Amino acid sequence: MNFLADNSNVLITGGTGSFGKAFVWELLKKYPNLSKIAIYSRDELKQWEMQQEFPRDKYPNLRFFLGDVRDKERLTRALEQIDIVVHSAALKQVPAAEYNPMEFIRTNILGAENLIQASLDNNVKKIIALSTDKAAAPVNLYGATKLCSDKLFIAANNIVGNRDLTFSVVRYGNVMGSRGSVIPFFLKNVKSGILNITHKDMTRFNITLKEGVNMVLWAIENSKGGEIFVPKLPSYRVVDVAEAIGPNCKKQFNGTRPGEKIHEEMITASDSMNTFDLGKYYAIIPEEFAGIVKTSKNIYLKEDTRFKKVPENFSYSSGNNIDFLSIDSIRKLIRENINSDFVPF
Numbered sequence: 001m002n003f004l005a006d007n008s009n010v011l012i013t014g015g016t017g018s019f020g021k022a023f024v025w026e027l028l029k030k031y032p033n034l035s036k037i038a039i040y041s042r043d044e045l046k047q048w049e050m051q052q053e054f055p056r057d058k059y060p061n062l063r064f065f066l067g068d069v070r071d072k073e074r075l076t077r078a079l080e081q082i083d084i085v086v087h088s089a090a091l092k093q094v095p096a097a098e099y100n101p102m103e104f105i106r107t108n109i110l111g112a113e114n115l116i117q118a119s120l121d122n123n124v125k126k127i128i129a130l131s132t133d134k135a136a137a138p139v140n141l142y143g144a145t146k147l148c149s150d151k152l153f154i155a156a157n158n159i160v161g162n163r164d165l166t167f168s169v170v171r172y173g174n175v176m177g178s179r180g181s182v183i184p185f186f187l188k189n190v191k192s193g194i195l196n197i198t199h200k201d202m203t204r205f206n207i208t209l210k211e212g213v214n215m216v217l218w219a220i221e222n223s224k225g226g227e228i229f230v231p232k233l234p235s236y237r238v239v240d241v242a243e244a245i246g247p248n249c250k251k252q253f254n255g256t257r258p259g260e261k262i263h264e265e266m267i268t269a270s271d272s273m274n275t276f277d278l279g280k281y282y283a284i285i286p287e288e289f290a291g292i293v294k295t296s297k298n299i300y301l302k303e304d305t306r307f308k309k310v311p312e313n314f315s316y317s318s319g320n321n322i323d324f325l326s327i328d329s330i331r332k333l334i335r336e337n338i339n340s341d342f343v344p345f
Contacts, residue, residue: 003084003126003220006033011082013069013115014089015039016046018178019130021053022209023086023216028059030217036061040078041089042068069111075118082122086216087115087129087153090146094134097142098258108145109152116156116167125164128219129153131171131228133205133264133318136271140259150228154286157226166225170216171266173205173233173318177338182241187338190246198256202238203263203318206325207231208337215281228284230266235321236330244330263319272314282316 004010010027012020016039027037039062041047047064054062067074069089079085090108091097097104112129119127131150134143156167174181182204186195211231219229242251256262267275267282275284325333 004031004034004217006031007035008083009036009038009081010034010084010086011038011040011065011079012086012088013040014087016041016043016050017088018175018209019088019212021050023088023213024054024062026210026213026217028054034061036063036081038063038065038078038082040065040067040069040075042066068107069114070106072114072118075114076121079118079122079124083125084220085115085119085124085127086220087112087127090130090149092132092142094140094142094259095257097140097145101141104141104145108142109148112149112152116152119165120156120160120163123163125166126220126223127153127156127165127167128216128223129167129169130216131169133171133173133266134261135171136265137268139261142259154226154228157286166223168219168223168225169228170219171228171230172207172212172215173264173266174207175212176206176208176333178209182238183245183334183338186242186245187334190249193246193249194252195242195246195249196252196254197238197242198254198260199262200239200253201262201319202256203235203321203324204238205233205264205266205318205321206236206333207233208333210337218281226286230282230284230316232280232282232323233321234323234325234329235318236325240325240327241330244327244334263317265315265317267310267314267316269313269315272310272312275310275314277308277310282310 012023014020020039024037027034044066047066051064065078067078069075089111091104132146134140135146135150138144138147150169153167153169177183189195215231267284271284274287275282
């Protein structure tokens, strides 16, 4: 089934964020005849600014809905006639979550449940929820709320009844250049001559915005329901990012922040029992589904090959990754993906 057919209606929660705007551009480029693309978010200024980028006379299939995922009634109304939902709305800043835990619970957990219930009350066919590496073995409140969100979306497949509706999750690492991430922080501070680093051994996964968008498009067309998809990504050492951006700067180590890991993990050893290698991606599959796919052909890659099970006790961490970005590679990616006046090379 081609989910992104000409008559499909798509809604993006948190659609005025970095991902949402990039996703809309890609939809308009690849699927110009979609019936409707709805942007759902709570920030009226960002919606107004986005409407200037996408004027109604040029993009008549775009719609803008002011609303919060905390508001189930508004979500239910916004989802009328929607076929596909990409759920990117979330509160995301780790230190803010530690200080304001209930706000993150209301948006990331209760908001996810509101979306599930509103989807069940409409004729939505597919939900793809965006997650984070911090949801695997979480040590901070933000990661814990996203783990709960992931669990809610996966479990929602058990209550669809006879509806033609599936829920899946896409989990990936830090988006290069996203707000609050380390690269914009270093770029902003490089002229000071001092770059503050939390820990000398810290590593992170890296994904570009375009790679994240393409993965979600792939998941829309290929997910069957109940999967957590994880991309195979390179890692970087934060000290290498600092060296790439400010080779002549003093590197100052200040210690980890509350709720911060040295290495991020996207697949834990506990997940390995139900994790399969799809080639470009991994898929963590629920136990009841895993028993079926172990003996079936590869339903994702459209090939008559068996699923490749990952080894027992396999884990996928930014620290144990076999693929690390060099300093030169980091500079190249920054030049290609960061639109900033602060880029010094």
